Amino acid sequence: MTVTEPQKPLRADARRNRERIIEAARKVFAKQGTDAQVDDIARAAGVGVGTLYRHFPDKRALLGELLAAKFRAFADNAERALAEDDPWESFAWLLRTNAAACARDVGLQQALHRDPAAWSVAIPELMRLQDRAGQLIRRGQEAGVLRDDLVVEDIPMLMSGLTATMTVPQYDWHRHLEIILDGLRAR
Amino acid sequence: MTVTEPQKPLRADARRNRERIIEAARKVFAKQGTDAQVDDIARAAGVGVGTLYRHFPDKRALLGELLAAKFRAFADNAERALAEDDPWESFAWLLRTNAAACARDVGLQQALHRDPAAWSVAIPELMRLQDRAGQLIRRGQEAGVLRDDLVVEDIPMLMSGLTATMTVPQYDWHRHLEIILDGLRAR
DNA sequence: TCGAAAACGGAACTTGAACTCCGGTTCCGC
DNA sequence: GCGGAACCGGAGTTCAAGTTCCGTTTTCGA
Numbered sequence: 001m002t003v004t005e006p007q008k009p010l011r012a013d014a015r016r017n018r019e020r021i022i023e024a025a026r027k028v029f030a031k032q033g034t035d036a037q038v039d040d041i042a043r044a045a046g047v048g049v050g051t052l053y054r055h056f057p058d059k060r061a062l063l064g065e066l067l068a069a070k071f072r073a074f075a076d077n078a079e080r081a082l083a084e085d086d087p088w089e090s091f092a093w094l095l096r097t098n099a100a101a102c103a104r105d106v107g108l109q110q111a112l113h114r115d116p117a118a119w120s121v122a123i124p125e126l127m128r129l130q131d132r133a134g135q136l137i138r139r140g141q142e143a144g145v146l147r148d149d150l151v152v153e154d155i156p157m158l159m160s161g162l163t164a165t166m167t168v169p170q171y172d173w174h175r176h177l178e179i180i181l182d183g184l185r186a187r
Numbered sequence: 188m189t190v191t192e193p194q195k196p197l198r199a200d201a202r203r204n205r206e207r208i209i210e211a212a213r214k215v216f217a218k219q220g221t222d223a224q225v226d227d228i229a230r231a232a233g234v235g236v237g238t239l240y241r242h243f244p245d246k247r248a249l250l251g252e253l254l255a256a257k258f259r260a261f262a263d264n265a266e267r268a269l270a271e272d273d274p275w276e277s278f279a280w281l282l283r284t285n286a287a288a289c290a291r292d293v294g295l296q297q298a299l300h301r302d303p304a305a306w307s308v309a310i311p312e313l314m315r316l317q318d319r320a321g322q323l324i325r326r327g328q329e330a331g332v333l334r335d336d337l338v339v340e341d342i343p344m345l346m347s348g349l350t351a352t353m354t355v356p357q358y359d360w361h362r363h364l365e366i367i368l369d370g371l372r373a374r
Numbered sequence: 375t376c377g378a379a380a381a382c383g384g385a386a387c388t389t390g391a392a393c394t395c396c397g398g399t400t401c402c403g404c
Numbered sequence: 405g406c407g408g409a410a411c412c413g414g415a416g417t418t419c420a421a422g423t424t425c426c427g428t429t430t431t432c433g434a
Contacts, residue, residue, distance in 0.1 A: 011401060011410060038392060039414095048413030053393065113351040114301065147369075157358040158366065161348030164300040171344040179345065183336075183370030198431055201381060225422060226384095235383030240423065 018055045020045040025062050029107030033167075034063060034115070036107070064121030067111050071125035074098050078132035087143035091136050092181055095159075099177055102163050109163040116160070147186050205242050207232040212249050216294030220354075221250060223294070251308030254298055258312035261285050265319035266340055274330035278323050282346075286364055289350050296350040303347070318349070334373050 006138035010018065025043035028036045038059055042049045056062040071166050077097050102108050111118055119126060142147030158180050165171045197205065211232035215223045225246055229236045243249040264284050271277035289295050298305055306313060320339050328331030345367050352358045 013400065014411060017412080035391095037390090042414090049393075050395080050413055051411080054411075059392070066289050078245060100341070114354070116355050147366075153358075154366070157355075157360075157363055160355065160358070161352045161363060164214050164351030165344050165348045167301070168347065171340075171347070173344075175341060176344055176348060179334075179341070179367060179370035181370070182374075183366035183368070187369075198380060198432065204382085222421095224420090229383090236423080237383055237425080238381075241381070244420070 014055075015046070017047050017051055021047060021052050021055055021062070022065065026066055029063065029066065030105040032109045033106040049080055060118065061121075063107070063111065064118060066107070066117060068122035068125055070101070070105075070108055071119075071122040071129060073101065073130060075125055075129040076131055078136065082132055082135055082139075087136075088145040088185070091140050091146065091184075094133075094136065095177065095181065096157075099159070099162055099173070102159075103166050103173060106167065109166045112156075113164040114159040125172045141186075145186055150184060201242075204232070204234050204238055208234060208239055208249070209252065213253055216253065217252065217292040217312060219296045220293040247305065248308075250294070250298065251305060253294070254305060255309035255312055257288070257292070257295055258306075258309040258316060260288065262276045262312055262316040262319060265316055265323065269319055269322055269326075274323075275332040275372070278327050278333065278371075281323065282319075282342075282364065282368065284320055286346070286349055286360070289346070290353050290360060293354065296353045299343075300347040300351040300354075328373075333371055334371055 009015075021041065024047075025041045028041050028044050032040075038052060039049055041062075042052045045052070052062070056065070078094055081090040084093070102112065117135040130152055133155055137146060137150055137152060137155075141148055141150065162176055162180065164172060165176050166173045196202075208228065211234075215228050215231050219227075226236055228249075229239045231284045232239070239249070243252070249288060265281055268281040271280070289299065317339055320342055324333060324337055324339060324342075328335055328337070328374040349360060349367065351365055352363050353360045
């Protein structure tokens, strides 16, 4: 029974500005990470800080909005993976695809590995993602291609670690991912 | 030809306070992480902030001192590993042992995965660590127990990721490490 | 023992970034 | 096209954390 969207339609200028802010925030956080300044985002959106704060109670709320969208995309990818046949390839494809999305967004990397508390804004998306990932894992284990002791919770743990290495330019996170994938494969 | 230690012997009270500060900083950073406050460390050391700043130009310098000590311990462990015979067990022991040390120190975890720039204070220790790790890797590869494409740079990358997951209490980093180890083993 | 140099303590200063406030502007139903 | 409600902008406020400054205390060689 939670209210997810405001009932009252926003005035034209308000809706326009809200979109601009979200778009600007997406770009700025993606490039500079989560400690980009609120003032910078407002400027990038062509809007005053006051306007930004009328649409989002605080910086965290803005970050949360973007994070939820990312998790939604992750869950969509998981469903796409389930629609594929090969138990191993579909699983590996999901990790590679979602990792690549993280690689393009510094803010997302930081949110994933330094601030798990912030994930709570996207509970429904997370549950869907977890459910689909669980199905993928089970399918892989039944086919004998995934290690038997793998559990769903391992995936966010490993991805957190992976995103941490992405923030260091001189590391090749693709290598990290491939090592993890080898570690997840059944022997 | 860099000066590593000050020539002039410190006054008795100064030396005593310096030790107290280092000891307090070790404890506070280990428990609270690198954004523990300078004032808290001074208080824990039973010393004024001014005293802390006479011994260390800034907070980073204090962190650097502690970090260098940790890297020294890591390198010592690497030499101990080289003294062992079993190529795989000695390698795995090193990762497990150094990981366990990280697990006891939140500040160290954060330094390792969010601030690689800070490592530069410990170049000599890092080079020694890297050299010994390289020997361990070569030995493991020649014995056919380590994957052929493994390079020294992969180790800090993987450890960075591992320390990131340690900061989340609900993750079991031991599982993460064992998955990585399986990924590093030759097939 | 004694005095100058070295060290101390912690109140005050500085900084930087999140957030507020209010006079001006824009929208939209009538 | 008008009035007032909704919205805007950005200068100014607040707050937390690092760093400095200087009057007081401690050390130690002569």
